[in-house]
Amino acid sequence: MAQIKGYEMPDDLYYHEEHSWARVDGTKVTVGMTDFFQKEAGDIVFVDLPDLEDEVSQGEVCGKIQSRKWIGNLVAPVSGEIVEINEELEDDTTLINKDPYGKGWILVIEASNLDEELDNLIYGKEKVEQFIESQIKKAEEERKKT
Amino acid sequence: MERWRLFKEKERLLSTAEGLSIDDTLSFSVSHLSSPPILHLYRFVPSAIVGRYQDIEAALRLDRCRERGVEYNRRSTGGGTVIMGPEVVALGLGINPDNPGLKGASMGKIFEIFAQVLSDALTAFGIEASFRPKNDLEVRGRKIAGLSAAAEDAKSILFHTSLIVDFDMELMQDIINTPLIKLSDKGYSCFSQRMTAVKWEAKSDVTIWDVMESIEESFKRYFNIKFKEENPTEEEVIKIQELIRERYTNKDWIFSKRHPRFRMGIGRVKTKGGLLEIYLSLSGASIQDIVITGDFFSTTKDINRLESTLKWTPAFKENIKKTIDSIWYKDMIYGIDPDILTEAILKAKESQVRL
Numbered sequence: 431m432a433q434i435k436g437y438e439m440p441d442d443l444y445y446h447e448e449h450s451w452a453r454v455d456g457t458k459v460t461v462g463m464t465d466f467f468q469k470e471a472g473d474i475v476f477v478d479l480p481d482l483e484d485e486v487s488q489g490e491v492c493g494k495i496q497s498r499k500w501i502g503n504l505v506a507p508v509s510g511e512i513v514e515i516n517e518e519l520e521d522d523t524t525l526i527n528k529d530p531y532g533k534g535w536i537l538v539i540e541a542s543n544l545d546e547e548l549d550n551l552i553y554g555k556e557k558v559e560q561f562i563e564s565q566i567k568k569a570e571e572e573r574k575k576t
Numbered sequence: 577m578e579r580w581r582l583f584k585e586k587e588r589l590l591s592t593a594e595g596l597s598i599d600d601t602l603s604f605s606v607s608h609l610s611s612p613p614i615l616h617l618y619r620f621v622p623s624a625i626v627g628r629y630q631d632i633e634a635a636l637r638l639d640r641c642r643e644r645g646v647e648y649n650r651r652s653t654g655g656g657t658v659i660m661g662p663e664v665v666a667l668g669l670g671i672n673p674d675n676p677g678l679k680g681a682s683m684g685k686i687f688e689i690f691a692q693v694l695s696d697a698l699t700a701f702g703i704e705a706s707f708r709p710k711n712d713l714e715v716r717g718r719k720i721a722g723l724s725a726a727a728e729d730a731k732s733i734l735f736h737t738s739l740i741v742d743f744d745m746e747l748m749q750d751i752i753n754t755p756l757i758k759l760s761d762k763g764y765s766c767f768s769q770r771m772t773a774v775k776w777e778a779k780s781d782v783t784i785w786d787v788m789e790s791i792e793e794s795f796k797r798y799f800n801i802k803f804k805e806e807n808p809t810e811e812e813v814i815k816i817q818e819l820i821r822e823r824y825t826n827k828d829w830i831f832s833k834r835h836p837r838f839r840m841g842i843g844r845v846k847t848k849g850g851l852l853e854i855y856l857s858l859s860g861a862s863i864q865d866i867v868i869t870g871d872f873f874s875t876t877k878d879i880n881r882l883e884s885t886l887k888w889t890p891a892f893k894e895n896i897k898k899t900i901d902s903i904w905y906k907d908m909i910y911g912i913d914p915d916i917l918t919e920a921i922l923k924a925k926e927s928q929v930r931l
Contacts, residue, residue: 448730475859475861475890494628496654497888498687498710498888500654501628501654501727502727523890524861524890
Protein backbone atom coordinates (compact mmCIF):
# COMPACT_ATOMS: atom_id res chain seq x y z
CA MET A 431 0.00 0.00 0.00
CA ALA A 432 1.30 3.46 -0.88
CA GLN A 433 2.34 5.66 2.03
CA ILE A 434 2.24 9.32 1.15
CA LYS A 435 3.43 11.73 3.82
CA GLY A 436 2.20 9.39 6.52
CA TYR A 437 -1.15 8.64 4.89
CA GLU A 438 -2.12 5.28 3.43
CA MET A 439 -3.35 5.87 -0.13
CA PRO A 440 -3.65 2.57 -2.08
CA ASP A 441 -2.57 2.85 -5.74
CA ASP A 442 -5.48 0.90 -7.14
CA LEU A 443 -8.20 3.28 -5.92
CA TYR A 444 -9.72 6.37 -7.48
CA TYR A 445 -10.05 9.44 -5.25
CA HIS A 446 -12.48 12.35 -5.16
CA GLU A 447 -11.04 15.67 -4.00
CA GLU A 448 -13.55 15.65 -1.12
CA HIS A 449 -11.70 12.61 0.28
CA SER A 450 -13.95 9.75 -0.70
CA TRP A 451 -12.35 6.77 -2.47
CA ALA A 452 -13.75 4.44 -5.13
CA ARG A 453 -12.80 0.80 -5.79
CA VAL A 454 -14.00 -0.26 -9.22
CA ASP A 455 -15.14 -3.82 -9.87
CA GLY A 456 -16.95 -3.98 -13.22
CA THR A 457 -19.78 -1.48 -12.87
CA LYS A 458 -19.92 -1.85 -9.09
CA VAL A 459 -18.04 0.84 -7.18
CA THR A 460 -17.28 0.46 -3.47
CA VAL A 461 -16.97 3.80 -1.68
CA GLY A 462 -15.30 4.86 1.56
CA MET A 463 -13.38 7.72 3.13
CA THR A 464 -9.61 8.08 2.90
CA ASP A 465 -7.01 7.67 5.61
CA PHE A 466 -6.32 11.42 5.22
CA PHE A 467 -9.96 12.19 6.08
CA GLN A 468 -10.19 9.86 9.06
CA LYS A 469 -6.96 11.18 10.54
CA GLU A 470 -8.16 14.79 10.17
CA ALA A 471 -11.64 14.02 11.48
CA GLY A 472 -10.74 11.86 14.48
CA ASP A 473 -13.15 9.33 15.95
CA ILE A 474 -16.22 8.93 13.77
CA VAL A 475 -19.38 8.77 15.90
CA PHE A 476 -22.17 8.54 13.33
CA VAL A 477 -22.67 7.99 9.62
CA ASP A 478 -25.92 9.18 8.05
CA LEU A 479 -26.23 7.03 4.94
CA PRO A 480 -28.51 7.29 1.92
CA ASP A 481 -31.15 4.60 1.40
CA LEU A 482 -30.75 1.59 -0.89
CA GLU A 483 -31.95 2.32 -4.42
CA ASP A 484 -31.28 6.07 -4.04
CA GLU A 485 -29.81 7.64 -7.15
CA VAL A 486 -26.72 9.80 -6.63
CA SER A 487 -24.69 12.00 -8.96
CA GLN A 488 -20.94 12.38 -9.07
CA GLY A 489 -19.88 15.12 -6.63
CA GLU A 490 -23.21 15.10 -4.79
CA VAL A 491 -23.31 14.98 -1.00
CA CYS A 492 -24.87 11.56 -0.41
CA GLY A 493 -24.21 11.16 3.31
CA LYS A 494 -23.04 12.90 6.45
CA ILE A 495 -20.28 11.83 8.80
CA GLN A 496 -20.16 13.08 12.37
CA SER A 497 -16.95 13.15 14.33
CA ARG A 498 -17.09 14.74 17.77
CA LYS A 499 -19.41 17.72 17.18
CA TRP A 500 -18.35 18.21 13.59
CA ILE A 501 -20.48 17.02 10.69
CA GLY A 502 -18.69 16.46 7.40
CA ASN A 503 -19.87 15.30 3.98
CA LEU A 504 -19.66 11.99 2.14
CA VAL A 505 -19.43 12.93 -1.52
CA ALA A 506 -20.36 10.39 -4.20
CA PRO A 507 -17.28 9.78 -6.38
CA VAL A 508 -19.45 8.43 -9.23
CA SER A 509 -23.10 8.57 -10.34
CA GLY A 510 -25.46 5.65 -10.03
CA GLU A 511 -27.73 3.70 -7.72
CA ILE A 512 -26.90 2.76 -4.13
CA VAL A 513 -27.02 -1.04 -4.11
CA GLU A 514 -25.37 -1.89 -0.82
CA ILE A 515 -24.54 -0.20 2.44
CA ASN A 516 -22.20 -1.36 5.19
CA GLU A 517 -24.53 -2.30 8.03
CA GLU A 518 -21.64 -3.03 10.37
CA LEU A 519 -21.09 0.70 10.64
CA GLU A 520 -24.32 0.94 12.62
CA ASP A 521 -22.66 -0.85 15.53
CA ASP A 522 -19.14 0.43 15.06
CA THR A 523 -18.49 3.63 13.13
CA THR A 524 -14.85 3.53 14.16
CA LEU A 525 -14.30 0.86 11.47
CA ILE A 526 -13.79 3.93 9.25
CA ASN A 527 -10.91 4.93 11.53
CA LYS A 528 -9.49 1.47 12.08
CA ASP A 529 -9.69 0.11 8.55
CA PRO A 530 -10.72 2.85 6.09
CA TYR A 531 -10.10 0.76 2.95
CA GLY A 532 -11.33 -2.57 4.32
CA LYS A 533 -14.02 -3.09 6.96
CA GLY A 534 -14.68 0.64 7.01
CA TRP A 535 -16.13 0.70 3.47
CA ILE A 536 -19.38 2.70 3.42
CA LEU A 537 -21.50 1.84 0.41
CA VAL A 538 -21.58 0.36 -3.08
CA ILE A 539 -22.84 2.23 -6.15
CA GLU A 540 -23.99 0.55 -9.35
CA ALA A 541 -22.34 3.09 -11.62
CA SER A 542 -24.27 4.55 -14.53
CA ASN A 543 -21.61 6.58 -16.32
CA LEU A 544 -18.33 5.08 -15.20
CA ASP A 545 -16.10 5.54 -18.26
CA GLU A 546 -16.63 9.28 -18.44
CA GLU A 547 -16.64 9.93 -14.71
CA LEU A 548 -13.48 8.04 -13.79
CA ASP A 549 -11.56 10.68 -15.75
CA ASN A 550 -12.72 13.27 -13.22
CA LEU A 551 -11.18 11.39 -10.31
CA ILE A 552 -7.62 11.35 -9.03
CA TYR A 553 -5.84 8.12 -9.97
CA GLY A 554 -2.29 6.77 -10.08
CA LYS A 555 0.51 7.11 -7.59
CA GLU A 556 1.90 10.33 -9.04
CA LYS A 557 -1.41 12.19 -9.13
CA VAL A 558 -2.44 10.97 -5.68
CA GLU A 559 0.92 12.11 -4.34
CA GLN A 560 0.40 15.53 -5.91
CA PHE A 561 -3.09 15.72 -4.42
CA ILE A 562 -2.01 14.85 -0.86
CA GLU A 563 1.00 17.14 -1.09
CA SER A 564 -1.20 19.99 -2.31
CA GLN A 565 -3.56 19.44 0.65
CA ILE A 566 -0.67 19.56 3.09
CA LYS A 567 0.92 22.52 1.32
CA LYS A 568 -2.35 24.43 1.36
CA ALA A 569 -2.56 24.06 5.12
CA GLU A 570 1.08 25.10 5.53
CA GLU A 571 0.69 28.18 3.30
CA GLU A 572 -2.36 29.30 5.23
CA ARG A 573 -0.38 29.00 8.42
CA LYS A 574 2.46 31.11 6.98
CA LYS A 575 0.07 33.91 6.04
CA THR A 576 -0.56 34.71 9.65
CA MET B 577 -8.86 45.00 5.88
CA GLU B 578 -11.38 42.26 5.17
CA ARG B 579 -15.01 43.15 5.79
CA TRP B 580 -17.41 40.59 7.20
CA ARG B 581 -21.16 40.88 7.46
CA LEU B 582 -22.95 41.05 10.79
CA PHE B 583 -26.55 40.11 11.43
CA LYS B 584 -27.37 41.32 14.92
CA GLU B 585 -30.71 41.00 16.64
CA LYS B 586 -30.72 42.97 19.85
CA GLU B 587 -34.34 43.40 20.84
CA ARG B 588 -36.35 40.55 19.38
CA LEU B 589 -36.21 36.96 20.58
CA LEU B 590 -36.16 34.60 17.60
CA SER B 591 -38.19 31.41 17.31
CA THR B 592 -36.06 28.28 16.90
CA ALA B 593 -37.28 27.93 13.30
CA GLU B 594 -36.25 31.46 12.36
CA GLY B 595 -32.92 31.50 14.21
CA LEU B 596 -31.78 28.12 12.89
CA SER B 597 -32.93 28.93 9.34
CA ILE B 598 -30.91 32.15 9.35
CA ASP B 599 -27.88 30.24 10.62
CA ASP B 600 -28.11 27.61 7.87
CA THR B 601 -28.37 30.45 5.37
CA LEU B 602 -25.05 31.90 6.59
CA SER B 603 -22.99 28.97 5.30
CA PHE B 604 -25.24 28.67 2.24
CA SER B 605 -24.52 32.31 1.32
CA VAL B 606 -20.78 31.92 1.80
CA SER B 607 -20.76 28.86 -0.44
CA HIS B 608 -23.38 29.64 -3.08
CA LEU B 609 -23.84 33.43 -3.10
CA SER B 610 -20.16 34.44 -2.77
CA SER B 611 -20.78 36.19 0.52
CA PRO B 612 -17.93 37.10 2.86
CA PRO B 613 -18.14 35.44 6.28
CA ILE B 614 -21.32 36.30 8.21
CA LEU B 615 -21.62 36.47 11.98
CA HIS B 616 -25.12 36.17 13.46
CA LEU B 617 -25.57 37.27 17.09
CA TYR B 618 -29.01 36.86 18.62
CA ARG B 619 -31.19 35.29 21.29
CA PHE B 620 -33.82 32.58 21.08
CA VAL B 621 -37.17 32.35 22.81
CA PRO B 622 -36.96 29.86 25.71
CA SER B 623 -36.14 26.65 23.90
CA ALA B 624 -34.30 23.34 23.86
CA ILE B 625 -32.30 22.48 20.76
CA VAL B 626 -30.87 19.04 20.10
CA GLY B 627 -27.92 18.14 17.89
CA ARG B 628 -28.39 16.94 14.31
CA TYR B 629 -28.12 13.26 15.18
CA GLN B 630 -29.71 13.12 18.61
CA ASP B 631 -32.86 11.22 19.48
CA ILE B 632 -35.07 14.17 20.50
CA GLU B 633 -37.56 11.99 22.33
CA ALA B 634 -34.81 10.44 24.43
CA ALA B 635 -33.06 13.77 24.99
CA LEU B 636 -36.01 15.91 26.10
CA ARG B 637 -39.16 15.62 28.19
CA LEU B 638 -41.34 16.94 25.43
CA ASP B 639 -44.49 16.98 27.57
CA ARG B 640 -42.78 19.29 30.06
CA CYS B 641 -41.53 21.52 27.23
CA ARG B 642 -45.07 21.89 25.91
CA GLU B 643 -46.54 22.58 29.35
CA ARG B 644 -43.94 25.23 30.08
CA GLY B 645 -44.11 26.82 26.65
CA VAL B 646 -40.54 25.87 25.79
CA GLU B 647 -39.94 25.39 22.06
CA TYR B 648 -37.91 22.45 20.84
CA ASN B 649 -36.12 21.85 17.57
CA ARG B 650 -33.15 20.16 15.89
CA ARG B 651 -30.13 22.09 14.60
CA SER B 652 -27.98 21.13 11.62
CA THR B 653 -24.73 20.96 13.59
CA GLY B 654 -23.55 18.14 15.84
CA GLY B 655 -23.34 17.74 19.61
CA GLY B 656 -25.86 17.51 22.41
CA THR B 657 -28.84 19.38 23.85
CA VAL B 658 -28.58 23.10 24.57
CA ILE B 659 -31.07 25.19 26.49
CA MET B 660 -31.48 28.61 24.89
CA GLY B 661 -33.36 31.71 25.97
CA PRO B 662 -33.18 35.45 26.65
CA GLU B 663 -30.03 35.07 28.76
CA VAL B 664 -28.02 32.92 26.36
CA VAL B 665 -26.10 34.42 23.44
CA ALA B 666 -26.70 32.42 20.27
CA LEU B 667 -23.93 32.68 17.71
CA GLY B 668 -23.93 31.41 14.14
CA LEU B 669 -20.98 31.92 11.80
CA GLY B 670 -20.76 31.02 8.12
CA ILE B 671 -17.15 31.01 6.97
CA ASN B 672 -14.92 29.53 4.29
CA PRO B 673 -12.53 27.02 5.92
CA ASP B 674 -9.75 28.52 3.78
CA ASN B 675 -10.17 31.90 5.45
CA PRO B 676 -6.64 33.12 6.41
CA GLY B 677 -7.73 33.59 10.03
CA LEU B 678 -8.30 29.86 10.35
CA LYS B 679 -4.65 29.24 9.46
CA GLY B 680 -5.41 26.13 7.42
CA ALA B 681 -6.45 24.47 10.65
CA SER B 682 -7.81 20.95 10.83
CA MET B 683 -11.39 20.47 11.99
CA GLY B 684 -10.37 19.97 15.61
CA LYS B 685 -8.14 23.04 15.57
CA ILE B 686 -10.94 25.21 14.17
CA PHE B 687 -12.88 24.57 17.38
CA GLU B 688 -9.88 25.74 19.39
CA ILE B 689 -9.64 28.93 17.33
CA PHE B 690 -13.29 29.83 17.91
CA ALA B 691 -12.95 28.94 21.58
CA GLN B 692 -10.03 31.37 21.73
CA VAL B 693 -12.14 34.15 20.19
CA LEU B 694 -14.87 33.56 22.79
CA SER B 695 -12.39 33.28 25.61
CA ASP B 696 -10.83 36.64 24.60
CA ALA B 697 -14.34 38.14 24.61
CA LEU B 698 -14.83 37.01 28.22
CA THR B 699 -11.59 38.54 29.50
CA ALA B 700 -13.34 41.94 29.26
CA PHE B 701 -15.39 40.82 32.28
CA GLY B 702 -12.45 39.42 34.22
CA ILE B 703 -13.34 35.84 33.28
CA GLU B 704 -10.56 33.43 32.42
CA ALA B 705 -12.02 30.81 30.11
CA SER B 706 -10.20 28.12 28.19
CA PHE B 707 -10.87 25.44 25.60
CA ARG B 708 -11.63 22.04 27.02
CA PRO B 709 -11.48 19.09 24.66
CA LYS B 710 -13.45 18.05 22.96
CA ASN B 711 -15.75 20.96 22.30
CA ASP B 712 -16.39 23.14 25.31
CA LEU B 713 -15.28 26.43 26.75
CA GLU B 714 -14.76 26.16 30.49
CA VAL B 715 -14.21 28.42 33.48
CA ARG B 716 -12.72 26.81 36.60
CA GLY B 717 -13.62 23.40 35.23
CA ARG B 718 -17.26 24.30 34.50
CA LYS B 719 -18.77 24.59 31.05
CA ILE B 720 -19.75 28.12 29.99
CA ALA B 721 -20.22 27.58 26.26
CA GLY B 722 -20.64 24.68 23.85
CA LEU B 723 -19.31 24.66 20.31
CA SER B 724 -20.50 22.69 17.28
CA ALA B 725 -20.10 22.81 13.52
CA ALA B 726 -21.14 21.33 10.17
CA ALA B 727 -19.72 21.50 6.66
CA GLU B 728 -22.07 23.02 4.07
CA ASP B 729 -19.62 21.81 1.42
CA ALA B 730 -15.90 22.19 0.71
CA LYS B 731 -16.27 25.97 0.57
CA SER B 732 -18.17 26.72 3.71
CA ILE B 733 -18.78 25.67 7.30
CA LEU B 734 -21.40 26.64 9.83
CA PHE B 735 -20.18 27.14 13.34
CA HIS B 736 -22.60 27.32 16.30
CA THR B 737 -22.11 28.44 19.87
CA SER B 738 -24.31 29.04 22.86
CA LEU B 739 -22.72 31.25 25.50
CA ILE B 740 -24.48 31.16 28.86
CA VAL B 741 -24.91 34.57 30.45
CA ASP B 742 -27.41 33.30 32.99
CA PHE B 743 -29.57 30.22 33.18
CA ASP B 744 -32.47 28.66 34.97
CA MET B 745 -31.25 25.46 36.48
CA GLU B 746 -34.69 24.35 37.59
CA LEU B 747 -36.00 24.64 34.02
CA MET B 748 -33.03 22.71 32.67
CA GLN B 749 -33.53 19.96 35.23
CA ASP B 750 -37.21 19.75 34.34
CA ILE B 751 -36.98 19.53 30.55
CA ILE B 752 -33.77 17.65 29.85
CA ASN B 753 -34.48 13.97 29.89
CA THR B 754 -31.14 12.87 31.18
CA PRO B 755 -31.64 9.32 32.39
CA LEU B 756 -28.33 9.37 34.15
CA ILE B 757 -29.46 12.19 36.31
CA LYS B 758 -32.91 10.80 36.98
CA LEU B 759 -31.42 7.52 38.11
CA SER B 760 -28.65 8.99 40.14
CA ASP B 761 -31.01 11.42 41.82
CA LYS B 762 -28.20 13.90 41.85
CA GLY B 763 -29.58 16.07 39.11
CA TYR B 764 -29.29 19.43 40.70
CA SER B 765 -25.69 19.12 41.76
CA CYS B 766 -24.98 17.42 38.47
CA PHE B 767 -25.72 20.61 36.53
CA SER B 768 -24.49 23.08 39.13
CA GLN B 769 -21.12 21.41 39.45
CA ARG B 770 -20.68 21.14 35.72
CA MET B 771 -21.92 24.44 34.36
CA THR B 772 -21.49 28.11 34.99
CA ALA B 773 -22.62 31.45 33.53
CA VAL B 774 -21.08 34.83 32.71
CA LYS B 775 -23.12 36.56 35.42
CA TRP B 776 -21.84 34.15 38.06
CA GLU B 777 -18.22 34.53 37.06
CA ALA B 778 -17.93 38.22 36.14
CA LYS B 779 -16.20 40.66 38.43
CA SER B 780 -18.87 43.32 37.79
CA ASP B 781 -22.45 43.62 36.50
CA VAL B 782 -22.71 42.37 32.95
CA THR B 783 -25.66 42.51 30.55
CA ILE B 784 -26.24 40.24 27.61
CA TRP B 785 -25.65 43.29 25.36
CA ASP B 786 -22.18 43.74 26.85
CA VAL B 787 -21.41 40.12 26.05
CA MET B 788 -22.62 40.41 22.44
CA GLU B 789 -20.56 43.59 22.01
CA SER B 790 -17.49 41.94 23.44
CA ILE B 791 -17.84 38.91 21.12
CA GLU B 792 -18.08 41.25 18.13
CA GLU B 793 -14.93 43.12 19.21
CA SER B 794 -13.08 39.88 19.82
CA PHE B 795 -13.83 38.64 16.29
CA LYS B 796 -12.56 41.96 14.89
CA ARG B 797 -9.30 41.68 16.80
CA TYR B 798 -8.63 38.00 16.14
CA PHE B 799 -9.41 38.01 12.41
CA ASN B 800 -8.28 41.62 11.81
CA ILE B 801 -11.55 42.51 10.11
CA LYS B 802 -14.33 45.10 10.08
CA PHE B 803 -18.02 44.32 10.35
CA LYS B 804 -20.80 45.77 8.29
CA GLU B 805 -24.09 45.40 10.11
CA GLU B 806 -26.85 44.52 7.68
CA ASN B 807 -29.99 42.50 7.08
CA PRO B 808 -30.25 39.39 4.89
CA THR B 809 -30.53 40.13 1.17
CA GLU B 810 -33.69 39.34 -0.77
CA GLU B 811 -32.13 36.11 -2.03
CA GLU B 812 -31.18 35.13 1.49
CA VAL B 813 -34.67 35.89 2.81
CA ILE B 814 -36.08 33.45 0.24
CA LYS B 815 -33.66 30.78 1.47
CA ILE B 816 -34.55 31.50 5.11
CA GLN B 817 -38.28 31.18 4.37
CA GLU B 818 -37.67 27.94 2.49
CA LEU B 819 -35.73 26.49 5.43
CA ILE B 820 -38.41 27.55 7.93
CA ARG B 821 -41.08 25.90 5.80
CA GLU B 822 -39.28 22.76 4.73
CA ARG B 823 -36.93 22.03 7.59
CA TYR B 824 -37.47 23.78 10.90
CA THR B 825 -41.26 23.52 11.11
CA ASN B 826 -41.28 20.08 9.50
CA LYS B 827 -41.98 17.20 11.89
CA ASP B 828 -39.91 14.82 9.78
CA TRP B 829 -36.86 16.98 10.52
CA ILE B 830 -37.62 17.73 14.18
CA PHE B 831 -38.47 14.11 15.03
CA SER B 832 -35.95 12.65 12.61
CA LYS B 833 -35.21 8.98 13.13
CA ARG B 834 -31.80 9.30 11.52
CA HIS B 835 -29.79 8.96 14.68
CA PRO B 836 -27.86 6.24 16.46
CA ARG B 837 -29.60 4.08 19.07
CA PHE B 838 -29.70 5.72 22.47
CA ARG B 839 -28.94 3.56 25.49
CA MET B 840 -27.72 3.99 29.02
CA GLY B 841 -26.09 1.99 31.74
CA ILE B 842 -24.56 2.11 35.20
CA GLY B 843 -21.24 0.67 36.31
CA ARG B 844 -20.15 0.34 39.94
CA VAL B 845 -16.71 -0.78 41.07
CA LYS B 846 -15.31 -0.93 44.61
CA THR B 847 -11.76 0.38 44.55
CA LYS B 848 -8.97 1.22 46.99
CA GLY B 849 -9.96 4.85 46.55
CA GLY B 850 -13.62 4.24 47.33
CA LEU B 851 -16.76 3.40 45.41
CA LEU B 852 -16.62 4.44 41.75
CA GLU B 853 -19.95 4.89 39.95
CA ILE B 854 -20.33 5.54 36.24
CA TYR B 855 -23.56 6.73 34.62
CA LEU B 856 -23.21 6.31 30.89
CA SER B 857 -25.36 7.44 27.93
CA LEU B 858 -24.45 5.82 24.66
CA SER B 859 -25.29 7.12 21.24
CA GLY B 860 -24.66 4.21 18.90
CA ALA B 861 -21.19 3.02 19.83
CA SER B 862 -20.06 6.37 21.24
CA ILE B 863 -20.24 7.93 24.68
CA GLN B 864 -22.73 10.77 24.50
CA ASP B 865 -22.69 11.61 28.17
CA ILE B 866 -20.90 10.34 31.25
CA VAL B 867 -21.12 11.13 34.94
CA ILE B 868 -18.25 9.90 37.14
CA THR B 869 -19.23 9.89 40.78
CA GLY B 870 -18.72 7.97 44.02
CA ASP B 871 -17.00 8.52 47.35
CA PHE B 872 -13.43 8.75 46.04
CA PHE B 873 -11.20 11.80 46.45
CA SER B 874 -10.63 14.11 43.47
CA THR B 875 -11.45 17.68 42.36
CA THR B 876 -14.59 18.82 40.52
CA LYS B 877 -12.35 20.31 37.86
CA ASP B 878 -10.55 17.03 37.17
CA ILE B 879 -13.76 15.00 37.12
CA ASN B 880 -15.38 17.49 34.73
CA ARG B 881 -12.28 17.33 32.55
CA LEU B 882 -12.37 13.56 32.41
CA GLU B 883 -16.09 13.54 31.63
CA SER B 884 -15.76 16.19 28.95
CA THR B 885 -12.82 14.47 27.26
CA LEU B 886 -14.61 11.12 27.27
CA LYS B 887 -17.68 12.55 25.51
CA TRP B 888 -17.93 11.35 21.89
CA THR B 889 -15.26 8.74 22.45
CA PRO B 890 -16.04 5.32 20.94
CA ALA B 891 -17.07 3.06 23.83
CA PHE B 892 -14.42 0.42 23.20
CA LYS B 893 -11.71 -0.55 25.67
CA GLU B 894 -8.77 0.72 23.63
CA ASN B 895 -10.43 4.06 22.77
CA ILE B 896 -11.55 4.70 26.36
CA LYS B 897 -8.15 3.83 27.81
CA LYS B 898 -6.31 5.97 25.25
CA THR B 899 -8.59 8.95 25.96
CA ILE B 900 -8.14 8.68 29.73
CA ASP B 901 -4.37 8.23 29.36
CA SER B 902 -4.19 11.41 27.24
CA ILE B 903 -5.06 13.62 30.24
CA TRP B 904 -4.30 11.43 33.25
CA TYR B 905 -1.75 12.39 35.89
CA LYS B 906 -0.78 10.54 39.06
CA ASP B 907 -3.54 10.54 41.71
CA MET B 908 -5.97 12.44 39.47
CA ILE B 909 -8.51 10.30 41.33
CA TYR B 910 -6.82 9.09 44.50
CA GLY B 911 -6.54 5.30 44.65
CA ILE B 912 -7.93 4.81 41.13
CA ASP B 913 -5.98 4.38 37.92
CA PRO B 914 -6.94 4.52 34.20
CA ASP B 915 -7.39 0.73 34.04
CA ILE B 916 -9.94 0.75 36.87
CA LEU B 917 -11.79 3.73 35.41
CA THR B 918 -11.88 2.01 32.01
CA GLU B 919 -13.20 -1.15 33.64
CA ALA B 920 -16.02 0.79 35.38
CA ILE B 921 -17.02 2.47 32.10
CA LEU B 922 -17.09 -0.88 30.30
CA LYS B 923 -19.20 -2.29 33.12
CA ALA B 924 -21.69 0.54 32.60
CA LYS B 925 -21.68 -0.24 28.88
CA GLU B 926 -22.36 -3.92 29.53
CA SER B 927 -25.39 -3.07 31.67
CA GLN B 928 -26.85 -0.79 28.99
CA VAL B 929 -30.57 -0.82 28.32
CA ARG B 930 -32.46 0.69 25.44
CA LEU B 931 -34.74 3.56 26.35
